[in-house]
Every structure is written in structure tokens, then in C-alpha cells.
Amino acid sequence: MRKGRIAGIPAWKRGLLVAVIGLTAVGAAAGIRAREAEDGSAMAMGDASGEERQRSSGPQTKVQSAETKKIALTFDDGPHPRYTQKLLDGLKERGVKATFFLLGTNIEGNEEIIKRMAEEGHLIGNHTYYHVDITKLSQEEACREILDTSKQITAITGQPVEYIRPPFGNWDKELECEVMMLPIFWSVDTLDWTTKNTDQIVQKVVKNIEENDIILMHDSYDSTVLAALRIIDLLQADGYEFVTADELILE
Numbered sequence: 001m002r003k004g005r006i007a008g009i010p011a012w013k014r015g016l017l018v019a020v021i022g023l024t025a026v027g028a029a030a031g032i033r034a035r036e037a038e039d040g041s042a043m044a045m046g047d048a049s050g051e052e053r054q055r056s057s058g059p060q061t062k063v064q065s066a067e068t069k070k071i072a073l074t075f076d077d078g079p080h081p082r083y084t085q086k087l088l089d090g091l092k093e094r095g096v097k098a099t100f101f102l103l104g105t106n107i108e109g110n111e112e113i114i115k116r117m118a119e120e121g122h123l124i125g126n127h128t129y130y131h132v133d134i135t136k137l138s139q140e141e142a143c144r145e146i147l148d149t150s151k152q153i154t155a156i157t158g159q160p161v162e163y164i165r166p167p168f169g170n171w172d173k174e175l176e177c178e179v180m181m182l183p184i185f186w187s188v189d190t191l192d193w194t195t196k197n198t199d200q201i202v203q204k205v206v207k208n209i210e211e212n213d214i215i216l217m218h219d220s221y222d223s224t225v226l227a228a229l230r231i232i233d234l235l236q237a238d239g240y241e242f243v244t245a246d247e248l249i250l251e
């Protein structure tokens, strides 16, 4: 029941998206929506296309399963000076790419961590500066929240920021800022910040996981980092491939 909730994504390419300035209705165009607010259980849908773009082409050690099942781990509210590094170490060991939606307030002092995220191939997105509900702000304030955060990230990574996870899952699709952002929601909310219980987080994800799921976690807790790495080990063994979230919402 989680699948097929996407309302048709135009065949835009990412490069094109960043080039377009001042367009509106980004959220609507992306056709993704949260069912409920962040930090409650929520649902969003990514790519519904069954086509697999990347197939392993390594030596034929065993019969390949028909298709790779892709899922994405996403981490909000970071970076955290300690736990994000630990997470990055674990992701690197496992060859996994993840997505980080950063808070502007957590950028200063964590520049090296952010640079490392980019260098190691993770997707870096925007989570506003002060973790605000975009829909409760004036357009000017909302844009400042987004643009200030993106600017800081870009100053560190040298790369444009194209994606946003709006706090609480509240996105104003009429918002017109100088730079267009695509919202990325989620389909599995681990509620990691409420339980801080590694086993519970792991179970919640592993029991209910489906192809193309986008999993919401927070890299501000040791319990989450441990859970994320265990989830990777369990699901990789089950044939899942971890990709950055943009791969599940575009094309």
C-alpha cells in the first residue's frame, strides 16, 4: 500500500532543476507528499518505476536476483559533532551512501564533517536554519531560512543544494525563493528520537521495509547510529541496495 503514491514525476534532470530559478510549485511538481507531520508517522513516495538503472555487473558469483531493491536512509537535524562522524565511518566501511538534511544552526564548527559527507558521496540537503515550519512564516522569512542554510552548505562543499526536507513535513508548494528546491519526504518514520532504543529502531525498519522506502532517522543519537548500521547489515544481506534519496524520487 505504500507504493504507487507518486503523482507522476516530470522527466526533469537534476541539472536542469538547479538551473531554473524562481519557479514555484516545486512540491506539487515532484508529486511527493508527507502523509503526516514529521516526528509522527508519515509517508511519502519515491520512484514508482520498476526500472532498475544500476545493476551489479561484477563477476558472476551467484545468480542475481531479478532486480535490486533500492532504499534510502535519511538523517535529519545534523550534523552532530560526534555521532555523525561515527555514522560516516560505518557507512564508509559498508560502502553505503546516505542522505543528510542539515540544520543551519549545526553547520558552524562541523565544517569538516560536512566536507567529508560530500567527498564520500552522500547527498546533502537542507532542513532549514532553525528547524522551522515553513508554512508558518512569511515568504521572505521562509526563503531566508532556506537560502541561508544552502549558502552555508555550498560554501563548504562547493556544490549547490537542491533538496529540502521541510521540518515537520510541512512544505509550501507556492513558495517562491531565488533558488528552487525539491522537497523529499519519507515513507518510514523510525521515531528514533523518541525511543532511543537501538533494537526497537532496527525492528521497526526491518519488519516493514519495502522497496523504494525512504527512512527517516536523526544522526544526533548514538542509538540511531548503531541502529542504522545494523539495519544496513541486515538489509544488505537481504538484497537491498542503499542509495541517496534523490534516486528514489526522480525518474
Ligand code: NI
Residues within 6 Å of the ligand: 038, 076, 077, 127, 131, 167, 168
Ligand atoms: Ni527535523
